[in-house]
Amino acid sequence: MDIYFAPLQGYTEDVYRRIHHKHCGAVAAYYSPFVRLEHGEVRAKDLRDLRPDHNQGVPLVPQVIASGGNEMRRVTGVVRAMGYRRIDLNMGCPFPLQTRHGRGAGLLPRPDAVGEIAEVMQEFADVAFSVKMRLGMEQTDEWRAVVDIVNRMPLSSVAIHPRVARQQYKGEMCMEAFDEMAGRLDTPWCTTATSPPWSRSARWSSTMAGGLPA
């Protein structure tokens, strides 16, 4: 089973990742905090965090956040031009500062915007994309409206946070919806660490028993 290093805005920046990689390691990939447009430009701070010379030897996957096709094209273009060929799309961020602009989990109730993003991904044929998403903004069945579009995306994996955005990071996880969603994905999936699916998810248990790493 591979372990991935989840990003935390304001914490897991380049210095943190470098030191972790040097002294702890055992992580298959480090995901950067999301890179976003601000006043139409990618923030200089985010670009500094991704600079290859600040991440030497670290298996880094930059994460982007976008409200639709145009933002996705801009941010992906900038990250790709820095030399990255793996990019993670954040469709799970619950922070209102992002969701009210339609980014992060704010994409989930907007299948048209998710469709635009799927089209843009096809424009970057040499990039392996992945997605991190939740069950919904408000309801645990909102994933249903976008799962077929997610299945059309050229993805290497999907990370599922088994809550809705309204809950942010606390409260009951819906493992039934998690199991159902994982079963509808054509892509390998994984989940966030403190969601203990091995104890409560039938699908996780059967997958692991079958010897397939998520």
Ligand SMILES: Cc1cc2nc3c(=O)[nH]c(=O)nc-3n(C[C@H](O)[C@H](O)[C@H](O)COP(=O)(O)O)c2cc1C
């Ligand atoms: C302050 C804070 C900042 C976060 N920033 C990001 C981020 O930039 N990108 C992302 O994908 N997840 C972000 N997350 C979510 C975490 O990566 C992780 O998915 C979340 O804590 C749930 O994982 P857990 O089950 O291990 O707690 C953030 C969470 C917190 C609390």
